[in-house]
Amino acid sequence: MAIVLDKILTATDVDHRLSFETGSLPYFSFNDGDHHVDFKVVDLIDETTHNLRLYTREKGHPKPVISKGWREYVKNKKLKIGDKITIQVNYDGRAPYSIQAQRFDFRVCGEPLWYNI
Numbered sequence: 290m291a292i293v294l295d296k297i298l299t300a301t302d303v304d305h306r307l308s309f310e311t312g313s314l315p316y317f318s319f320n321d322g323d324h325h326v327d328f329k330v331v332d333l334i335d336e337t338t339h340n341l342r343l344y345t346r347e348k349g350h351p352k353p354v355i356s357k358g359w360r361e362y363v364k365n366k367k368l369k370i371g372d373k374i375t376i377q378v379n380y381d382g383r384a385p386y387s388i389q390a391q392r393f394d395f396r397v398c399g400e401p402l403w404y405n406i
Contacts, residue, residue: 290377291316293386298372303363306356307374314353316378317343327357330376331384334405337365338384366390366406373403 293316294309302308317326325344332339342357368374372392379387391403 290379290387292375292377294374294376296374298368298370298374300370302374303368303370303372305360306354307359308352308354311351311353314345314351319345328386329384330386330388331379332366333387333389339388362388368406372406 293313294307296302296307296309298307317328319326324347325342327340327342330339330341331337339362340358341355341362343353343355345351345353362368368390369392372390375389375391377387377389379385390406392406394402394404396402
C-alpha cells in the first residue's frame with residue numbers, strides 16, 4: 290500500500306478540515322476542470338466505509354483539503370489534537386483508500402508508541 294497521508298492532527302484538522310501536502314494529489318483522479326473529487330475510505334480498525342471529498346483551490350497553490358465527510362469521521366472516532374491519521378491507497382478491493390486513526394500512548398527507547406482508535 291502506498292501512503293497518501295501520514296499526519297499528526299492539528300486544531301484545524303480536528304475542528305474544520307484535514308489539510309495535507311500537494312505531493313499526494315497524484316493519488317487522486319480529478320475529472321478535467323474539476324477541483325474536487327469524492328472518494329471512499331475503509332477504516333482499517335472497525336472496517337466502516339466513509340465517503341470523503343478532497344478539494345483544491347481553483348487558482349494559485351492548490352492547497353488540498355478534505356472537508357466533506359471529514360468532520361463526521363472525526364466525531365465518530367473522537368479524534369483529538371495530536372492523534373495521527375494515515376490514509377493509504379488500498380489494493381484489496383474493499384475501497385480505493387484505507388484510513389487508520391491512532392493515539393499516542395508513550396515512548397519506548399525514545400520512539401513514540403501509538404495505539405489504534
